[in-house]
Amino acid sequence: MNEETIVALATPPGKSALGVMRLCGKEALKKAAGFLQTDVQNLKPRTAVLTKAVWRENVIDEVIALYFPKPASPVGEDLIEITAHGSPFILSSLLKAAIENGARIAEPGEFTRRAFLNGKMDLSQAEAVCGLILADNQAAHRAALNQLSGGVSETIRQFQAPLFEMLAHIEACLDHPEEELPPPPEKEFLSSLQKIHASILDFASTYERGKKILSGPKICIAGLPNSGKSSLLNALLGRERAIVSEIPGTTRDTIEEPLAIGNLTSLLIDTAGIRNQTEDAVEKEGIRRSQDALKNSDLALIVLDRSKEISKEEEKTIRAIAETARKDDKPVIFTLNKSDLPRRIDESWEGLEISALLKEGISELRKNLSDRLAKETPGNEVLITSFRHHEALLSAAAEIKAAQKSVQDNPGHWEERAAFHLREGLRFLGEITGNNAGKEVLDAIFSKFCVGK
Numbered sequence: 001m002n003e004e005t006i007v008a009l010a011t012p013p014g015k016s017a018l019g020v021m022r023l024c025g026k027e028a029l030k031k032a033a034g035f036l037q038t039d040v041q042n043l044k045p046r047t048a049v050l051t052k053a054v055w056r057e058n059v060i061d062e063v064i065a066l067y068f069p070k071p072a073s074p075v076g077e078d079l080i081e082i083t084a085h086g087s088p089f090i091l092s093s094l095l096k097a098a099i100e101n102g103a104r105i106a107e108p109g110e111f112t113r114r115a116f117l118n119g120k121m122d123l124s125q126a127e128a129v130c131g132l133i134l135a136d137n138q139a140a141h142r143a144a145l146n147q148l149s150g151g152v153s154e155t156i157r158q159f160q161a162p163l164f165e166m167l168a169h170i171e172a173c174l175d176h177p178e179e180e181l182p183p184p185p186e187k188e189f190l191s192s193l194q195k196i197h198a199s200i201l202d203f204a205s206t207y208e209r210g211k212k213i214l215s216g217p218k219i220c221i222a223g224l225p226n227s228g229k230s231s232l233l234n235a236l237l238g239r240e241r242a243i244v245s246e247i248p249g250t251t252r253d254t255i256e257e258p259l260a261i262g263n264l265t266s267l268l269i270d271t272a273g274i275r276n277q278t279e280d281a282v283e284k285e286g287i288r289r290s291q292d293a294l295k296n297s298d299l300a301l302i303v304l305d306r307s308k309e310i311s312k313e314e315e316k317t318i319r320a321i322a323e324t325a326r327k328d329d330k331p332v333i334f335t336l337n338k339s340d341l342p343r344r345i346d347e348s349w350e351g352l353e354i355s356a357l358l359k360e361g362i363s364e365l366r367k368n369l370s371d372r373l374a375k376e377t378p379g380n381e382v383l384i385t386s387f388r389h390h391e392a393l394l395s396a397a398a399e400i401k402a403a404q405k406s407v408q409d410n411p412g413h414w415e416e417r418a419a420f421h422l423r424e425g426l427r428f429l430g431e432i433t434g435n436n437a438g439k440e441v442l443d444a445i446f447s448k449f450c451v452g453k
């Protein structure tokens, strides 16, 4: 256990009703005794005590002290939480009092790091604490909660258990040749590896959805110039964000704005209208960016101006836009805009009737978007949301593939090579839960935390 007593504010800077300071470590009680006017050594565990905090003989504030003794405390060490009024002056005086009594300011994530080192949680759960604090929508919150409750670790253990068993069997054969243990039958061994390999890749593939949930799905508004794309962006946002004009080719650069839809915060992207016959270099670049945005989005919202006939040339462009959008199976929603004007567009064009100008049909469109995106919200299933976890899973899968290959390539004497790859595979899986994560990995993970967590 760490000898040093650390201290930090657990609440953000600035004025608030309450502010919380946490002291943690072997001598937390002793340090707190130096500035709290109560019999700190006899604080009852998990019982709030009203007392006064004093700094250089001046009362700083009336505070509530709460003592969480080791080993049951969330950090696994003695922990004292002191709640004061949330004035920056009071809180900084409290911090100074703690420091003058021998505590040191905690590093980012140090409380959680100690919880991990004291076996209170594994590494993937510790990382989920960060995810939970950063989650700004229900889906991201759910994904972090699933991870915090041990979902990722449990799945990893399911991969590790049979691998450990196989490795133990092979190592027993290698280490005790005198006992003449038969090695695992090749066929069975290969098929078990095949199954684990597929399950690891399956789990790794949830990263695509996990990533989207964290960053929010991207909704790209695309269409011909002047169809009302920027007007639609403004209508969905409820404010005049993008320039709207009757001149075709108004929007050049893509405009991105967060939009809360259903349980998710998505990124709404307005793009330059796409047309073939332009000589304007800036507009051409705008169109290139539109196409990029369309490719990189998760949902395409195609806007058509229903008050105009669509020429053969324009029809080709719209079909090309839809084709680009549909390429990787992303959902496409067609809207027929300008429903306040008489319809001139051919009957064959179908879509949600809206008027971006009069804000009609917008709530139906929001509902439609929310239904399409609902599929992205995780239920109780466990998703990979961390790049680090994804990489480790792919590396573990590659080692298992290599173990399979050593059996196929060296019939009769594959044990040593296969054992090497199984050990490596297990090492990569262990990195996720932190059984064997090095100092650099821990530093990199916990430095992303805020101080006080």
Ligand SMILES: Nc1nc2c(ncn2[C@@H]2O[C@H](COP(=O)(O)OP(=O)(O)OP(=O)(O)O)[C@@H](O)[C@H]2O)c(=O)[nH]1
Residues within 6 Å of the ligand: 224, 225, 226, 227, 228, 229, 230, 231, 232, 243, 244, 245, 246, 247, 248, 249, 250, 251, 252, 271, 272, 273, 274, 337, 338, 339, 340, 341, 354, 355, 356, 357, 358
């Ligand atoms: N009557 C009517 N006019 C609309 C509607 N939506 C947009 N407009 C008008 O159509 C013109 C073009 O609107 P924009 O929102 O700038 O269209 P855009 O698709 O962003 O155009 P570009 O950026 O040039 O590609 C403007 O004059 C808008 O006021 C609508 O629902 N009804």
Ligand SMILES: [Mg+2]
Residues within 6 Å of the ligand: 229, 230, 231, 242, 243, 244, 250, 251, 270, 271, 272, 273
């Ligand atoms: Mg525009």
